Amino acid sequence: MDPVDYIIVGGGTAGCLVADRLSASGRDRVLLLEAGGSDRRAWVRVPIGYGRTFNDPAVNWMYEAEPEPALDGVRSYWPRGKVLGGSGSINAMVYARGQPADYDDWRDLGNPGWGWSDVLPHFRAIEDRGGVGAEAAATHGPLRVTDVTTQAHPLVRAYIEACAAIGYAYTPDFNGAQPEGVGVYQITTRKGLRESTATAFLRPALRRKNLELWLRTQVLRLDFEGRRAAGVTCLRGGQTLALRARKAVVLCAGSVNSPQLLQLSGIGPGAMLQGFGIPTVHELPAVGRNLQDHLAVSYFYRSRVSTLNNRLYPWWGKMLAGMQYVLTRRGPLSMSVNQGGGFIRSNEKLRTPDLQLYFNPASYTASRTRTRRLMNPDPFPGFLTSFNSCRPTSRGHLEIRSPDPLVQPAIYPNYLSTEQDRQDVIVGAHLMRRLTAAKPLAALIDHEMLPGAAKTTDEELLQDFRERAGTVFHPVSTCVMGKDPVTSVVDARLRVHGLAGLRVIDASVFPTVTSGNTNGPTAMVAEKGAAMLLADAE
Numbered sequence: 001m002d003p004v005d006y007i008i009v010g011g012g013t014a015g016c017l018v019a020d021r022l023s024a025s026g027r028d029r030v031l032l033l034e035a036g037g038s039d040r041r042a043w044v045r046v047p048i049g050y051g052r053t054f055n056d057p058a059v060n061w062m063y064e065a066e067p068e069p070a071l072d073g074v075r076s077y078w079p080r081g082k083v084l085g086g087s088g089s090i091n092a093m094v095y096a097r098g099q100p101a102d103y104d105d106w107r108d109l110g111n112p113g114w115g116w117s118d119v120l121p122h123f124r125a126i127e128d129r130g131g132v133g134a135e136a137a138a139t140h141g142p143l144r145v146t147d148v149t150t151q152a153h154p155l156v157r158a159y160i161e162a163c164a165a166i167g168y169a170y171t172p173d174f175n176g177a178q179p180e181g182v183g184v185y186q187i188t189t190r191k192g193l194r195e196s197t198a199t200a201f202l203r204p205a206l207r208r209k210n211l212e213l214w215l216r217t218q219v220l221r222l223d224f225e226g227r228r229a230a231g232v233t234c235l236r237g238g239q240t241l242a243l244r245a246r247k248a249v250v251l252c253a254g255s256v257n258s259p260q261l262l263q264l265s266g267i268g269p270g271a272m273l274q275g276f277g278i279p280t281v282h283e284l285p286a287v288g289r290n291l292q293d294h295l296a297v298s299y300f301y302r303s304r305v306s307t308l309n310n311r312l313y314p315w316w317g318k319m320l321a322g323m324q325y326v327l328t329r330r331g332p333l334s335m336s337v338n339q340g341g342g343f344i345r346s347n348e349k350l351r352t353p354d355l356q357l358y359f360n361p362a363s364y365t366a367s368r369t370r371t372r373r374l375m376n377p378d379p380f381p382g383f384l385t386s387f388n389s390c391r392p393t394s395r396g397h398l399e400i401r402s403p404d405p406l407v408q409p410a411i412y413p414n415y416l417s418t419e420q421d422r423q424d425v426i427v428g429a430h431l432m433r434r435l436t437a438a439k440p441l442a443a444l445i446d447h448e449m450l451p452g453a454a455k456t457t458d459e460e461l462l463q464d465f466r467e468r469a470g471t472v473f474h475p476v477s478t479c480v481m482g483k484d485p486v487t488s489v490v491d492a493r494l495r496v497h498g499l500a501g502l503r504v505i506d507a508s509v510f511p512t513v514t515s516g517n518t519n520g521p522t523a524m525v526a527e528k529g530a531a532m533l534l535a536d537a538e
C-alpha cells in the first residue's frame with residue numbers, strides 16, 4: 001500500500017473521532033486500524049446489551065489485573081472494547097464531563113491550554129443535546145447526549161429526596177452550569193440506540209474517499225526511521241504488513257494498549273526494554289506508569305416496594321419490556337441501569353466534589369462479579385447505591401510481560417495504596433448509611449442485604465470494601481501528559497517527548513483521572529488533540 005498521511009491506531013472512543021476530524025478537509029489520506037470487528041451487533045446497539053458485551057470475547061479484550069493486595073489478593077476483571085467504537089461500544093453510556101476543577105488542575109500541572117475555559121468549547125463542539133436543557137443551544141456536535149430524567153424509574157425520585165434530606169441539592173444537568181449535586185445521569189443514546197463516536201463521527205465520515213477503515217487489524221508495533229515514527233507493522237488476515245505514514249502515526253489504542261504498543265516498539269523504561277531484548281528507540285520512563293482508576297462498591301437493599309427487579313425478573317416482564325422497546329424504543333432496555341447519581345462534597349471545606357454516587361433501581365446480588373446479567377436481576381424487589389472516590393491518589397502501572405504483542409500486559413492497579421484513598425472509602429461507606437437512613441429511602445427499605453447492618457465500624461466497612469469493590473472501568477494516565485520527559489510521556493500538544501511524527505490521543509494522556517466517567521472527557525481530548533495535530537501540520 002502507498003503511504004498515507006495519517007495512520008490512526010485503534011478505532012475506539014478517541015480514534016473514531018480523530019479519524020473524522022483528520023479526514024474532514026478531504027486533503028489528507030487517513031487510515032484507521034482497529035483490532036476488533038464491526039459494531040453492527042444487536043448487543044452493542046441495544047443499550048441494555050452491555051450486560052452481554054461485558055464478557056463477550058467477540059467484542060472485548062477481557063483483561064485481568066495482577067492479584068491486588070488491597071483487594072484481598074483478587075485479580076480484578078478489566079473489560080475493554082475490542083470492536084469499532086472501542087470501550088465506547090461496550091460501556092454503561094453515562095455521559096459526564098467532570099468538574100471544572102479537574103481541568104484547571106490539568107492546566108496547573110504544567111499543561112497550558114487544558115483549563116476548564118479551554119476545554120469547554122471542545123465539549124460543546126462534540127455534544128448534541130437533542131434540543132433539551134439550557135446547554136442545548138451552546139452545543140453543536142454530532143454525539144447525542146440524552147436527558148432521560150422523564151424516563152427514570154420512580155425510585156430515583158426517592159433517592160434524590162433522600163439526598164436533599166441530608167443536604168445534597170438536586171441538579172438538573174451534571175453537564176451544564178451546575179455540575180455538582182445529585183440527579184439523573186445523561187446517557188449517550190439516540191432514539192433508544194447506543195450512540196458512540198463510531199456511530200456519531202466515524203460512520204458519516206466513512207463516505208469520504210480519503211478515509212479508509214481496516215477492521216480486524218491488530219497493530220504489532222510502531223516503526224521508526226531514527227527518531228521519527230514512519231509507520232506501523234500490523235497483522236491482518238493472518239498476514240504481517242508494514243504500512244507507512246507521511247505526516248504522523250496517531251496512537252488511540254486506549255489506556256492499556258497505547259503504553260503496551262509504545263513499550264513493544266522500544267519506547268519506555270530502559271531497563272525493562274533491555275530485559276525483554278527490545279532495542280531502545282527512546283527511553284521514556286513514564287510509559288505505563290501513573291495508572292489511575294475509579295474503584296467502587298455497591299450497597300444492596302431489599303425493598304418493600306416494587307423496583308426494576310419486578311419488571312425485569314419475570315419472563316413476562318422481560319417480554320413486555322422487549323415489546324415496549326421494539327414498539328417505542330423506550331423503557332428499561334433503552335437505558336443504563338445507572339440512573340441516579342451525583343458528585344458531592346462529603347465535607348464542605350473541600351474545593352470540589354470528592355465522591356461520585358450511583359443509584360440503580362435494581363439489584364444483582366445473585367450475579368457473579370464477572371457477569372452483568374442486567375436482564376436477570378434478583379427475584380425479589382431490591383435496589384443499590386454505590387460510591388467511589390472522585391480523584392483517587394493511588395498510582396499503579398502496567399508493563400509488557402513478553403515481547404510478543406499478542407500477550408496481554410501485566411496490570412498493577414495498586415488500589416487503596418494511600419491513606420487518603422482508604423479514608424475516602426470510610427467516608428463514602430458512612431455516607432451510604434446516612435443516605436439510606438434518610439426518610440424518603442428508609443421508608444422503602446426492608447433491610448440492607450450487603451454489606452449488612454452488622455458491619456458498622458470503620459475497619460469492618462473498609463474490609464467489606466476490600467472484599468467486594470471493583471473497577472468502574474476508568475483506567476487513565478498511562479501515557480500521561482506533562483512537561484517533564486522523566487515523569488510524563490506526551491507534551492501538552494500530545495506529541496511524544498523526544499520523537500517526531502507520533503502523537504497519543506486517548507484516555508491514556510489524562511494528567512489525572514476526572515471526577516466522573518471518562519468517555520466524554522476522552523472524546524473531548526480527541527477533539528482537541530485532532531485540532532492541535534492539524535494546526536501543527538499547517
Ligand SMILES: Cc1cc2nc3c(=O)[nH]c(=O)nc-3n(C[C@H](O)[C@H](O)[C@H](O)COP(=O)(O)OP(=O)(O)OC[C@H]3O[C@@H](n4cnc5c(N)ncnc54)[C@H](O)[C@@H]3O)c2cc1C
Nearest residue numbers: 010012013014035086087091092093094219254507517519
Ligand atoms: C464495561 C465498561 C463500562 C464503562 N462505562 C462507562 C460509562 O458509563 N461512562 C463513561 O463515560 N465511561 C465508561 N467507561 C469508560 C470509557 O468507555 C473509556 O474511558 C473510553 O472508551 C476510553 O476511550 P479510548 O479511546 O481511550 O479507548 P477505547 O475506547 O478502549 O479504544 C481503544 C481501541 O483501540 C483498539 N486497539 C487496541 N489495541 C490495538 C492494536 N494493537 N491494534 C489495533 N487496534 C487496537 C481497541 O480494540 C479499541 O477499539 C466504561 C468502560 C467499560 C469497559
